[in-house]
Amino acid sequence: MAELSPRAGQIVAAARELVEAGGSDALTMRALAARLGIRAPSLYKHFPDKSAVEAGLIAVALAELAAALEGAERDGRGGLAVLGRAYRAYALAHPHLYRLMSAGPLPRDLLPAGVEERAALPLVRIVRGEAAARAVWGLAHGLVMLELDGRFPPGADIEAAWAAGMSAFATAAR
Amino acid sequence: MAELSPRAGQIVAAARELVEAGGSDALTMRALAARLGIRAPSLYKHFPDKSAVEAGLIAVALAELAAALEGAERDGRGGLAVLGRAYRAYALAHPHLYRLMSAGPLPRDLLPAGVEERAALPLVRIVRGEAAARAVWGLAHGLVMLELDGRFPPGADIEAAWAAGMSAFATAAR
């Protein structure tokens, strides 16, 4: 996917505000246009369809998550627990965006090259072995989704679950 | 939630067929009625609204998953890997149902009492400590979701990821 035109960038930014405020369902072409002060049909001059707008949004979110993980990598001297905290923090700070970004197959053909890999790298660097890295990825994703979906009982100590999870893989970290 | 009337049970069964065949989106009141050979408005004599039908479906799925895990518990002499395999197998056998059952907050007020606990028990019995049990739950849920969402690269050895994950928690098993 090529660079976005300035106007397209504004549209994606507005789409982000809608999603962050009200979830993916709140992102409709009408609402998006309204937020920009234009009519829905005008959007189709900038994006072929709605999924292209969503792909632009996913690209932004993936890059942001990657940056957050890279930051944790630097600050935390490579601790797995630190990486996990950063992952969870990003997801909790942007729950709807995280959902959009991680639900369903990635529209890889609509994404800038390398974004996906970049988000995965900090984890790959710290965990020994492909299989273990994927397990940690699954653990982080699963804990985040359970938390976002309100699946834990009211008083559950979610922090402790993360600690238990990350420490189980500590021996697999470099 | 009380027992379903016989007719309500048939409706839930039909709803299940729709969901298993085409995902949650395929479950509409119109399509559901059509499958039963009646008109959509008639459904409202048996269920107050669509969410009540979904809750009935979730109750069935939860009970089935619980039964599958209990079976693995007996056969596998309490091995965590065996439990994981059973979990994954159920989710892959009923992907759309699993999604419906695990997406969003549980409608606990519409569910028969104890169903949720029953599904969790096999895991709680085998893992030492609440925190670790929740971590394993997150791991299983995350790996399943990543797989169902097609998030792993084409050639990924998902079995190996499960093995790595479950063995990381093996020391935490009783």
Place this chain on the structure above:
DNA sequence: GTCTATAGTGGGATAGAC
């Protein structure tokens, strides 16, 4: 690049007769 107008589709739910 934006507009108006509109097509076309689908959804949940209700009223009241039988």
Place this chain on the structure above:
DNA sequence: GTCTATCCCACTATAGAC
């Protein structure tokens, strides 16, 4: 319990003028 008839809503997308 089921029907007919209907309401009201929302959505994506296109055509063609300005």
